[in-house]
Amino acid sequence: MSLQPPKYSLKFLRWFCKDDYLEEIEGNLWEIFDVDSETSPNRARRRFTWNVIRHFRPAFIRSFSTEPTNYRDMLRHNTLLAFRNFKKYSGSFAINLVGLSTGIACAILLYLWVGSEVSMDKFHENDSRIFQVMQNLVRPGDTLTISSTPGILADALKEELPEVEYAASVIPTDWFENPEGIVGYEDQFVQAKGQLVQPDYLKIFSWEITQGNPDQVLADRNSMVISEELAIKLFGSTDAALGKALQWDQGVSEGTYQVSGLFKTPPSNSTQQFDVLLNYDIFYQRRKEQMDKWSNSDPDTYVLLREGSSKADFDAKLKNFARDKFEAINGPEYLHYVGVLFSRKFSDGYLYNSYDNGQQAGGRISYVKLFSVIAIFILGIACINFINLTTARASRRAKEIGVKKAIGAKRGSLVNQFLIESLLVTAFSMVLGLVLVFILLPAFNALTGKAISLGLDLILPVIGITVIVSFLAGLYPAIYLSGFKPVGILKANVIGKTVDGFSTQMVRKGLVVFQFSISVVLIIAVVVVYNQMELIQTKKLGYNDENVVALKSSGKLYDEMETFVQELKKVPGVINASPFGHDMVGDYGGTTGVAWPGQLPDEKIRFGNLEVGHDWIELLDIELLDGRTYTDNYLAEEDNIIFNKTAIEAMGLEDPVGQTVRIWGKDRLIIGVVDDFNFASLYEDVAPLFIQLYPDLSTVLIKVDGQRTAETLAQIEDFHTEFNDGLPFDYTFMDDDYQRLYESEQRVSVLSRYFAVVAILISSLGLLALAAFTTERRQKEIGIRKVMGSSAIGIVALLSSDFIKMVLIAIMIATPISYWFAEEWLSSFAFRIDLSWWYFALSGGAALLIAGLTVSLQTLKAAFLNPVLCLKDE
């Protein structure tokens, strides 16, 4: 036998040919080849291949489908078997059910939350073309990104850039010191949020105008468009509103306006929430002098780009738009007052809301990502339980698989059977999970501050999650179980070795390690977040905000503030009161327009600027380091100024009290220096600051006696109502405002706590089942050991050591990972805890303790078992 037929042709033949004909055909072809090859080997090969190809015809091609043709019967059979298995091994079924349904419930809740975060602001019809113009104020080393833009930008953009279809300047509600204005109709007063917008605003965004002509409602400066909700509050119905004259009181925009139209109240998934729209022209005309300057920024600017135009082109033209305008008018000298412009897709603004030195730096999106990952991990942990339980108990199914294979079941149909089993478990868990979600949703909404409801749009994700989870959980066991060699497993005495070999045990251990690593990471995260939040809440802020009420001023109170404050101090329970222009949680003025003795020619410092009443420093217990505080003589104090410690150090002044600085071109005498206190968020260091006395301010701070707060507040309200002609009494506690600053961190803190609990719970559940299984399998061994004199402790140690080892490895893996994440998160805070070793030791210890307790539940039972019981049969 010298020559062999071409290998690939032969392979091809064997691959496609029906078994019934293969031997005959192959033999005949081989014979022809042998004869041919005596004359010409090449020709023989060619003819062989050709003959193979000629046989590639329907008569000889085998069926490649492994599916049985009796789908319905197989499905019934498999389902029946699955149910019998659930019944027979109800313990592991219950554990799978609990683990998977909890995991699924978590995943669905997080899915809903992520969905609602991601859909914010996406409902506008022209969503893909709406852009907001943003401004980077470039300063060396610290670029500030703001959303306010020059007041004449929108009109100029619309006129000069061909890409812009519509553009609108908008004074948002939070431009005003108090975002709530007051609407008055006859003797009714209602709080309402108002925006001043250019008419194009209604063309850019899809607010639904339900009454009035959308093109005309904002046509003149007397018009006012109000929400249906507000109309119902004021007039009892939406029909009576049109044409009514309303009083509007909110800073610059106050006046009497006529209702020209109604709009549907913005939905909860809109970041823009307002009840009143007024014409931007009112604002523009009243502040014309500033508004015409390119170096002044007040309104937000929104544009609708034409279809087909690109953001990149628009950005290129936008970049130096304001700077060029400014330079053309004012020359290059103060050019750094004007920002570099760029555009941001409007609906991206909610998630990508954070900027660091002019660069986009995450924002809410990082929490969205974080929780998506956590949801996937928790589902993964639940799937791992299923995988481990199924493969660990494989020996129970080995006989079934062996018999089925011996009588001709193909691997594919066995895989199907096991997948149907996992699909059924997942489907049951999904139903349970949905019930859990339904029960937990109100609490979850309260926790996250959302208004999520379950709807039919959940059907697709539910089906998707069910299928994905059943595959994740079922695929490995299905492939593993169906791969058994029937001969091996039908010989009963070798089941253990064939079925549960070294490699599957390693896989299982690896998966347990993975579960516990995630649990430990989550526990460490909880500890770190909790400690950081504690730090923030108890940090010495440098002032005392306990029992301090902040009252927003409006109406007569604003006009006669000093009188109000003096009268207020006479109310019993009021300890002190002072006007204040800001809020200590992020709102403060700022300027670089300060000149001081010894200043270098190019040296500029950005100062914070707080405008306060004369008792303000005393009211907040801020420590005075040098000099004196303000007196109540506003006229005499007009040219005086107080700095904080950081400011004095930044300017490098020795012996500052009595020296003179120039602020905005006016000489000011330094009369005092106060200690540093946090006037913004703890994400920032304390900046240089000056505190100036100012008579008319937006807020009145009232320090009350902590013993009788409610009583005192009622008296203050009475006094306020009388003084302020019945305007609403709108107050907050200052420490509440401070807490609100860290709302999103608080939410993360609470949510991560819950998810850590769920993760460790599901992991322990899996461990419990595994421990139960191992103990059961080693019962005989335990019996013999006990007979031989082993102590109960020794047996517990023997059985537990494997599991404890796994948890220890998990801790070793989790520690560096969580250290890295914790450092990342903490680095965004200027005031932060240091990571100390005991956070990790505590978390690892907790995980170890929980795992140890779980395992010992089973091992103790085994250790105290009477050896006779487990040795008597066989």
Add this chain to the structure above:
Amino acid sequence: MNIPSIGEFEELVLLTVAAQHDEAYGVSIQASLEGKLEKSINISSIHVVLKRMVDKGLVKSRYGGITQDRGGRRKKFYVITALGKAALDQQYAIRTSIYNQIPKIAFGE
């Protein structure tokens, strides 16, 4: 029993199977037919026809022993069945009867 109808090539293969009695297999049938018809025939057509005739019950098959030849593959031998013989007989009868009806005159003299 209904005698299935057979095509021309089927008839030729069936005749060869009958003629080689118990020794007919793919290659031998091919060789014999190629010799008789003096044209080349692809082995795949023989296989297809044999398969079809097995399905119709005209021939039956058995395997031979394993030898060193043919890459160790067994030969599959075909034997004509009673039904196959009946089909051949019927075919032969029809042909002969029609043949006999040809008038001598038709060919002229």
